[in-house]
Amino acid sequence: MHLDEKIWLTLSFGMIMIFMFITGYQTFALEMGPPSNNELIDPQKVDETAPFDEPGIKQVGENEYEVVMTLQVFSFNPMDIEVPAGSTVHFILTSKDVVHGFEIAGTNVNAMVMPGHIQKITQKFDEPGKYLVLCNEYCGAGHQVMSTTITVK
Numbered sequence: 001m002h003l004d005e006k007i008w009l010t011l012s013f014g015m016i017m018i019f020m021f022i023t024g025y026q027t028f029a030l031e032m033g034p035p036s037n038n039e040l041i042d043p044q045k046v047d048e049t050a051p052f053d054e055p056g057i058k059q060v061g062e063n064e065y066e067v068v069m070t071l072q073v074f075s076f077n078p079m080d081i082e083v084p085a086g087s088t089v090h091f092i093l094t095s096k097d098v099v100h101g102f103e104i105a106g107t108n109v110n111a112m113v114m115p116g117h118i119q120k121i122t123q124k125f126d127e128p129g130k131y132l133v134l135c136n137e138y139c140g141a142g143h144q145v146m147s148t149t150i151t152v153k
């Protein structure tokens with residue numbers, strides 16, 4: 001083997017090892033890995049499975065709310081929720097059919113909602129206003145009309 005080949009082999013193998021080490025360090029030491037929420041649900045039985053048998057908004061503490069929501073082609077249930085300014089809202093989401101998105105414009109909330117999985121995400125709403133909620137995963141012919149609002153007042 002040529003010396004040049006040995007150098008390139010060593011360099012490329014070394015780079016792979018370095019990249020793998022960086023990724024491992026970020027995932028395990030810095031906890032930057034993707035969240036792995038293993039709460040599962042039978043997507044055929046969402047309507048009968050708690051808490052999704054009663055979708056809606058519920059106060060769970062001072063300035064704290066829980067929103068149990070189902071996503072389906074092409075709507076959110078419940079629609080058009082309202083919370084007081086300063087509220088922390090825990091969203092508990094699942095899909096009844098295909099993959100949908102849950103994005104709240106103007107916030108960092110941007111979640112993928114998959115059938116068979118329970119998605120949880122928390123957001124504090126300080127600024128009063130009407131927040132647009134969008135599905136940002138293509139889910140069929142009516143995807144572009146799949147939206148609702150969260151009113152903070």
Ligand code: CUA
Pocket residue numbers: 072073074099100101135136137138139140143144146
């Ligand atoms: Cu639901 Cu796109």
